[in-house]
Amino acid sequence: MSQSFDEISAQLRRRHRKSARLKWISMGALGLAGLFLVLFFADMLGKGMPAFQQAQVQVEIDYNEDAQRMGRAALDPEVSRLVSRTFERLIPGQIRDNPELLGTTETRWVLADSQVDQYLKGHRHKLSESQKATVDALVEQGRAELKFNTTFFTTGDSKMPEASGILSAAVGTVLTMLVTLAIAFPIGVMTAVYLEEFAPDNRLTQIIEININNLAAIPSILFGLLGLAIFINFFGVPRSSPLVGGMTLALMTLPVIIIATRTALRSVPDSIRHAAFGVGCSQWQVVRDHVLPLAMPGIMTGSIIGLAQAMGETAPLIIVGMVAFIPDVSASFAEAATVLPAQVFTWAGEPDKAFVEKTAGGILVLLAILIFLNASAVILRKKFERRW
Amino acid sequence: MNIQVAERSITPMTGHTAGEPVTRNEDANHELSIRVRGLDLWYGTTQALKSLDIDVYQKNVTALIGPSGCGKSTFLRCLNRMNDLIPSVRIKGLVEMDGRDVNEAKMDEVALRRRVGMVFQKPNPFPKSIYENVAYAPRMHDLVSRKADSDELVERALRDAGLWEEVKDKLQEPGTSLSGGQQQRLCIARAIAVRPDVILMDEPTSALDPISTATIEDLMDKLKQQFTIITVTHNMQQAARVADYTAFFHLGEIVEYNDTKTMFSNPATKKAEDYITGRYG
Numbered sequence: 001m002s003q004s005f006d007e008i009s010a011q012l013r014r015r016h017r018k019s020a021r022l023k024w025i026s027m028g029a030l031g032l033a034g035l036f037l038v039l040f041f042a043d044m045l046g047k048g049m050p051a052f053q054q055a056q057v058q059v060e061i062d063y064n065e066d067a068q069r070m071g072r073a074a075l076d077p078e079v080s081r082l083v084s085r086t087f088e089r090l091i092p093g094q095i096r097d098n099p100e101l102l103g104t105t106e107t108r109w110v111l112a113d114s115q116v117d118q119y120l121k122g123h124r125h126k127l128s129e130s131q132k133a134t135v136d137a138l139v140e141q142g143r144a145e146l147k148f149n150t151t152f153f154t155t156g157d158s159k160m161p162e163a164s165g166i167l168s169a170a171v172g173t174v175l176t177m178l179v180t181l182a183i184a185f186p187i188g189v190m191t192a193v194y195l196e197e198f199a200p201d202n203r204l205t206q207i208i209e210i211n212i213n214n215l216a217a218i219p220s221i222l223f224g225l226l227g228l229a230i231f232i233n234f235f236g237v238p239r240s241s242p243l244v245g246g247m248t249l250a251l252m253t254l255p256v257i258i259i260a261t262r263t264a265l266r267s268v269p270d271s272i273r274h275a276a277f278g279v280g281c282s283q284w285q286v287v288r289d290h291v292l293p294l295a296m297p298g299i300m301t302g303s304i305i306g307l308a309q310a311m312g313e314t315a316p317l318i319i320v321g322m323v324a325f326i327p328d329v330s331a332s333f334a335e336a337a338t339v340l341p342a343q344v345f346t347w348a349g350e351p352d353k354a355f356v357e358k359t360a361g362g363i364l365v366l367l368a369i370l371i372f373l374n375a376s377a378v379i380l381r382k383k384f385e386r387r388w
Numbered sequence: 389m390n391i392q393v394a395e396r397s398i399t400p401m402t403g404h405t406a407g408e409p410v411t412r413n414e415d416a417n418h419e420l421s422i423r424v425r426g427l428d429l430w431y432g433t434t435q436a437l438k439s440l441d442i443d444v445y446q447k448n449v450t451a452l453i454g455p456s457g458c459g460k461s462t463f464l465r466c467l468n469r470m471n472d473l474i475p476s477v478r479i480k481g482l483v484e485m486d487g488r489d490v491n492e493a494k495m496d497e498v499a500l501r502r503r504v505g506m507v508f509q510k511p512n513p514f515p516k517s518i519y520e521n522v523a524y525a526p527r528m529h530d531l532v533s534r535k536a537d538s539d540e541l542v543e544r545a546l547r548d549a550g551l552w553e554e555v556k557d558k559l560q561e562p563g564t565s566l567s568g569g570q571q572q573r574l575c576i577a578r579a580i581a582v583r584p585d586v587i588l589m590d591e592p593t594s595a596l597d598p599i600s601t602a603t604i605e606d607l608m609d610k611l612k613q614q615f616t617i618i619t620v621t622h623n624m625q626q627a628a629r630v631a632d633y634t635a636f637f638h639l640g641e642i643v644e645y646n647d648t649k650t651m652f653s654n655p656a657t658k659k660a661e662d663y664i665t666g667r668y669g
Contacts, residue, residue, distance in 0.1 A: 201475065271512035277470065278506035279525035279578060280498050289524070290514060 179246020260302020569600025
C-alpha cells in the first residue's frame with residue numbers, strides 16, 4: 001500500500017523545519033561575524049581618525065638672547081606651556097644655524113602640546129583651569145585649532161605623542177619587505193618548480209613535501225628564534241636591521257610561496273606540457289616558456305598574500321630586536337629599524353593616553369596597506385585568469 | 389589444445405618476415421622510416437606492449453587501429469619517447485630510426501622529437517598568438533634567427549596546414565580563439581614548422597566535428613608527400629580512407645599489419661576481420 005502525498009508531507013514537515021532551523025543558525029553565525037567586523041571597524045575608525053588631526057597654535061616667536069640657550073624664552077610664558085616641547089627645543093639650534101634671526105620676531109602656526117590636542121578633541125586631559133581658559137581664548141581668536149596631522153606621516157616615533165609619526169616604521173616595513181621578497185620569492189618559486197616539475201616522486205621528496213607543509217603551521221615566534229640563532233649569532237647580521245628582519249620573515253613566507261606556486265603549477269594542464277615536449281622543448285624550456293608564464297598569476301597572488309601575512313607579523317621580530325623605539329628613519333638595510341605592526345605594539349604599551357589614538361591610527365594605516373595588497377592579489381588573479 | 393595453439397590456428401601470418409606487411413601496396417613508397425623489433429613495454433608490472441615488430445615506410449600514412457586499451461597510443465608514444473614522462477614505464481626492444489636506436493643512452497630525446505613531431509588527440513595550441521604557436525619551435529631549435537625568415541616559415545607551415553587563408557589577417561590573436569578544427573590544424577602547422585621526418589597523430593580528429601575531420605583527412609593526404617605520418621584512429625572508415633598501411637592492435641600485440649585495401653577487403657586474420665566488421669571493439 002503506497003502512502004498518499006498528505007501522509008508523506010506530514011512526515012516531511014519535520015525535516016523541512018529542521019533544515020530551516022539550520023539555515024537560520026548559519027545565517028545568524030554569519031550575521032554575528034559581520035557584526036563584530038562592523039564593530040571592530042567602527043571602533044578603530046572612531047579611535048583612529050582623530051590621530052589624523054593634530055592641534056596647532058599660532059604663536060609669536062621672539063628670537064631673543066635668552067632663546068639662544070632655552071627655546072622656551074622665545075615664547076610668551078602664557079602660551080609656552082601649550083606648545084609642544086619638540087618645537088621649543090629646536091629654537092636654539094635655528095638661531096645658531098642662522099644668526100640673522102637674532103632680534104627678529106615671527107608669527108607661526110606650531111604644534112601644540114598633546115594635552116591641548118586632547119582637550120580640543122574632547123578627550124581626557126591634564127590642563128589646569130587657567131590653561132583651559134587660555135586655550136579657549138586662543139580658539140576664540142582663531143589662533144588654536146585642529147589641523148591635518150602631517151607630522152604623523154613625516155616623522156618617526158617620539159616620546160611626545162604630538163610629535164610621533166609612522167614614517168620610520170613605514171620605511172622599515174618597506175625595507176624589510178624588500179628583503180623578504182628578494183629572498184623568499186626566487187627561492188620559493190624555484191623550490192616549487194623543482195619539486196613539481198623535476199623531482200622524482202620518491203621517499204626523499206615526499207619527506208621534503210611534508211616538512212614544507214608543516215613549516216607553514218609553525219608558530220611564527222619560532223622563526224624569530226631561528227633568525228636570532230642563525231642570522232644574528234652565527235652569521236653576525238646586524239641586530240634590529242631590516243636585513244635580519246626580512247630574512248627572518250622570508251623563512252616564514254617561504255612555505256606559503258612554495259605551496260601557492262606548486263598549486264599554480266599543478267593547475268597548468270598537462271596538455272600544454274605535452275605540446276611543449278612534443279615540439280622538442282627541454283624540460284627547462286617547457287617550464288620557462290610555457291608552464292611558468294601560465295602559473296605566474298597564481299604565483300603572484302600567493303606571494304602577495306604571503307607578503308601581506310609577513311607584513312602584519314610582529315612576534316618573530318621581537319626576538320631579532322625590531323620591536324623597539326626607533327625615532328629616526330633608517331636609510332639602509334643594516335641600520336636599526338622597526339615595522340608598522342611593531343610600532344603599533346610599541347605605542348599600545350605607552351602609558352600616555354594620547355598614544356591611544358596613535359595606536360589606532362597606526363592600525364588604520366596598516367589595515368589600509370593590507371587591504372590594498374590583498375585587493376591587488378584578487379585583481380591580478382581575476383585579470384590573468386585563463387581558460388583552456 | 390592450449391590457447392597458444394588455438395591463437396596460431398587463426399593467425400595465418402606465419403611464413404612472412406616479422407614486421408613486414410602481409411601484402412604490399414604497390415603504389416606506396418617502401419623506403420624504411422622506422423623499424424621496430426621485439427618491442428616490449430611495461431607500466432609498472434602490467435605489460436602493455438608485447439614483442440612488437442613493424443616496419444614503417446617513409447612518406448606514407450600508416451594507421452594504427454584496434455579496440456580501446458590495445459596499446460596503439462602507447463606504441464605511438466614510444467616513437468618519440470613521450471613515454472619517458474611516465475615514471476613507471478619500462479621499455480625493452482628496438483625502435484630504430486635512421487640507423488640509430490631511439491632508446492639508446494646517447495640519443496637525446498629532444499633531438500628525436502625535433503625529427504618526430506606529434507599532434508595530440510585534443511587540440512592543444514599554446515596559449516600564445518597564432519604566429520607564436522608556429523614560430524616558437526623553429527626559433528627554439530635555431531632554425532631561424534631573422535624576423536623575415538621566421539615570417540616566411542610561419543606562412544609556409546600555415547599554408548601546408550591549410551590554415552593560412554583563414555588566419556593570415558589575425559596572426560597576433562591567441563591560438564585558443566580559433567575553432568576546434570582550426571586549432572588542430574594550427575597544432576599540425578606547429579608540428580611541421582620544424583620540418584620533421586615523421587609526424588605522429590594520436591586520434592587527431594576524435595574531438596572534431598565531421599567537416600573538420602574531413603579537412604584534416606585531406607590534409608593528411610597532402611602532407612604524406614613531405615612527411616611520414618603515423619596516425620592512431622578509432623574510426624575504421626578514416627583508416628580506410630587515408631592510410632596506405634594499417635596495423636591492427638589487440639591486447640598489446642600487432643595481430644595484423646597489412647596494406648590498407650587488403651586489410652579492409654580481405655584481412656589475413658580472423659581477429660582483424662571480426663574487428664573490422666564490427667563484431668567487437
